Amino acid sequence: MEGLLPDLEVIRKDFPILERTLAGGVPLVYLDSANTSQKPQVVIDSMVDHLERHNANIARAMHQLGAESTEAFEAARDQVAAFLNAPSRNEVVFTKNATEALNLLARTIELGPGDNVVITEMEHHSNIVSWQLACERSGAELRWFGLTDEGELDMSNADQLVDEHTKVVAFTWVSNMLGTINPVADLAALARAHGALSVVDASQAAPQLTVDVQAVDCDFLVFTGHKVCGPTGIGVLWGREQLLNELPPFHGGGEMIETVTMARSTYAKAPHRFEAGTPPIVEAVGLGCAVDYLRHIGLEAIHRHEQAITAYALEGLQTVPGVRVMGPLEATRRGGAISFELDGVHPHDIAQVLDSRGVAVRAGHHCAKPAHARFGVQSSTRMSSYLYTTPAEIDALVEGLHHTRSYFKVG
């Protein structure tokens, strides 16, 4: 099959979990990578090595271990800056996850009555609720781009939505439910043309596309560690250095200050301004290693692999009677997550039968209830591939769906 990673079998060996079996001795077919990716041995080893040999708190410990730990943590910042093609390492802020990064922005960007924030109907709940809260607090108005029947952003009323009162335009790069790839550079340019800040949620893009913040020319971009082969507990906020330094602090505490008196404090510049308290140190080490791993394989090659697998999966799903795929039907216009319905069987029941055959998928609303509601769907089943996914695993999914239909005596 054209487009697959040439050394796919070698890559699979990097991920020890892919060798395990499940109840009944069936092999694992992991098709839930949009939920969280699996971890290569090199990431696991980097974290174990840090904990075994270099563990100490950072930036405050005046001893050798403290220096080693600080160096490892700050090296991770350099690795992430390179991954994003960020102009400066000071623009990389470590957070708990993408959700915290979005909340940081929604909490610190100043909004008031008469202002508006524009989001889209295909956002993950984290990029909806955080702005709803910000608008409720400030009296600003929340607006959103609707979706076309094909699952793409409806840009027909863009000129009415984004106006001179728009302060923020926040949007996902790749939809976690529909798979749609959005024109992020165009949206960032639209925001800038109206004097608004652009916020890109790259949680689903960072694992599978080249993320170049200078090419997108956005103001802020967030992603999470655990979807790019890194650990949980760490995410990234990237922002233009000047903008970050203009924002007020988010959390108060140690490491984010210049000086503190009982009456008042002054604050450090980014990134430390937004990293109050002891950060997720070993998680940062793991994330730095993970993004290096992805860059070593090559994001272009990973993207080609995802497109080949996605095209194969779309083809396979069409052979199952009663399957309806949501979002774009061409692999080139979408990411590697495919949500679908199967006539007569609820997603929970599909996932349960697939699980009994070792096939792990997600069932539910995928934290995108509005996007489901837009298509009149309560919940869906989602398969999501990654750089370690093989065509044989897609075959196992498709066979599993045929079996599910016969198990529930559909058709």
Place this chain on the structure above:
Amino acid sequence: MSTDLDALYQEIILDHYKHPHHKGLRGDPSSAGTAEVHHVNPTCGDEVTLRVHLDDGVVRDVSYDSVGCSISQASASVLTDLVIGKPLDEAMTIHQTFLELMQGKGQVEPDEDVLEDAIAFAGVAKFPARVKCALLSWMAWKDATAQAQADNEGSAS
């Protein structure tokens, strides 16, 4: 593997799923002794709107509208079969027995005299992710019943 799956999806459950009993909201929600609740399973989106009519210490009617998986749908159907027409204290005992079965991690032997068709859910208790599906309508029933009782007491005083 498939034995566990078959234990989960007993024929009785699939029958209730395909042909649910007492489905569709009935009665006047504003009449005395009637309460209606809407419960959701926030992680997966299953929803039930359930209405209870209590009269003279008896569960006169339970009706519902719901969307969700086979387990949650069949469970609502079985619930109505078990509690409609029963004295409230007996219905509460059935509720408690079902709750204990569901929370028993597959170690509780179901009592067919009390639970009737609901013994088919014994296999669900082995799948922690599905227990909340089975309990959705039962928790809604308990909530609505408490509200209907309060409503009855309010109108009696």
